[in-house]
Amino acid sequence: MKSEGIRKNNSSKVKLSEFEILNSFNRARQETNDEIIVPGGDDAAVISLPNRLVVCADIVVEGVHFSREYFSLSQIANKAVVVNISDLAAMGSTPKYLLAVITSPGDVDLNQLLTELDLAAKGFGARLIGGDISSGKDFSISITAIGEIDSKRRVMVRSGAIAGESIFVTGPLGGASMGLKLLQNQALPQSSDEKDAIRAHLEPNTALKAGLLISALGIGCAIDISDGLLGDLEHIAEGSKVGINLTDVPIARGASLSDALNGGEDYELIFTASMPEQILEAFKKAGLTAPYLIGECTAMPDQRHLFGKTYQPKGWQHFN
């Protein structure tokens, strides 16, 4: 799209490079196949997906979700992709296509960024098929992720939990939060735990394989932990009208209970299941790390118990 010309001093330069970059990026990716009828580079991409589509969009903004002081361009691209793939994972869907919209204050190597986004997408079996680049005061990456899920498969939703079901989480929590604090304090990592925590923050992973497995098992309720365990459990409690009774919380080594409960950004999955032994067996069979059984959904919708005591859910929305 043409710019308003309001920032006349630099917009022509940024626009020229945007034009060239997107053009050369798209020229290099003109392969079509049975699914991609028109690849990126036209007004729109045209795709054919036989199954149901799963779509989501999440943005990462410099100064809000990442800092170039400690994130490399490759890590920024990975994070932008992971936060979206994680949402697809929580629905039990296979990632297929991504669109990336980038704003840049002019000091971002857009060619490298597109290459890194493409690499990150491919790492999850997905493909970058379109997007837009604009100048802006912020450096930001907004990704739309499109996945598919077999029409015969149950869709996992926040409102799918049933009283009496066990609550699982796919990995230990709080590492990303601990890592952020270390990075903000510019502390050099003193131990392997601290190195792991910093890596958890800079290079978040996603429980995609676990999401696909539990979806295949017919699980009805899952959510990814982006806002913190208690905050995201709240979405399940409110959506499913169940109470929460937590008896265990897996904490990343070196992190605090508070990091694990409210830290967020771990991108593990929470899910609920009626037959916990079968779940553990299925994960073992699939060669995946066993999920942690952390508690159960109860028939008292207002109940919020942690280690036998009432808690006030305080996710990120109450941070001060």
Added chain:
Amino acid sequence: MKSEGIRKNNSSKVKLSEFEILNSFNRARQETNDEIIVPGGDDAAVISLPNRLVVCADIVVEGVHFSREYFSLSQIANKAVVVNISDLAAMGSTPKYLLAVITSPGDVDLNQLLTELDLAAKGFGARLIGGDISSGKDFSISITAIGEIDSKRRVMVRSGAIAGESIFVTGPLGGASMGLKLLQNQALPQSSDEKDAIRAHLEPNTALKAGLLISALGIGCAIDISDGLLGDLEHIAEGSKVGINLTDVPIARGASLSDALNGGEDYELIFTASMPEQILEAFKKAGLTAPYLIGECTAMPDQRHLFGKTYQPKGWQHFN
């Protein structure tokens, strides 16, 4: 997604309102139907579309694509939606679903903006099904549009033009560019032409009906004019390896030839056709304003003729 907490002073406030706004927005839109299996508000939306999908993403950024000095929030929402619907129109596809990712420096009424985006989407028969809101230095709206196109229908692409075909454009050009200049000069409109030009800039329309019609007629090449007539014709010339011989340019009343050739943002469609009389007849039958026959594609890929003289294509990418 949780914020890094880097901007601690305002991020908690923005995040709280983001949480509440998205929640209440999504709660109000929980209707499902045969196509919408899971509406917005979960980790992702799940939809079922039998036909091929057409997907694109475009962003509008304050100071680059619009200014709040003269755009109302409703006009900003309309523009964000139109620039994307216009891309779907150029592919001949029916708009279905939109995702909106918004960044705000904190001074945007997000509730009103979401309502305006929803209204604008509905105006094109589409539905807003998801997205994200983040704080940021920029006020920006990135939209991903998902349309569908019948699997039996030919897809219109930039590379689909054939030497000898006539070139059409769906409306007079240059109005939006003229309007922008009037707005930037803060000139009060002196005539109905000037009022129309300002409206063309603030409230761009899209040739969606024309796009659907020419797609139904089996047209193979179309593009929307976002970057200016000559700039977008260049995409056709390069993609289709044809020359361009322009014999006429429809100019919006009061605009200059330069506005019409290079102004951009008119969001009309360019398309090529082998049987011009049938095209004009079909538009008449459909009750749509007749498109303008402006020239033809030639077998000399390097030819760029305007009114019999060679021209250098200079779209926005050469603006200085």
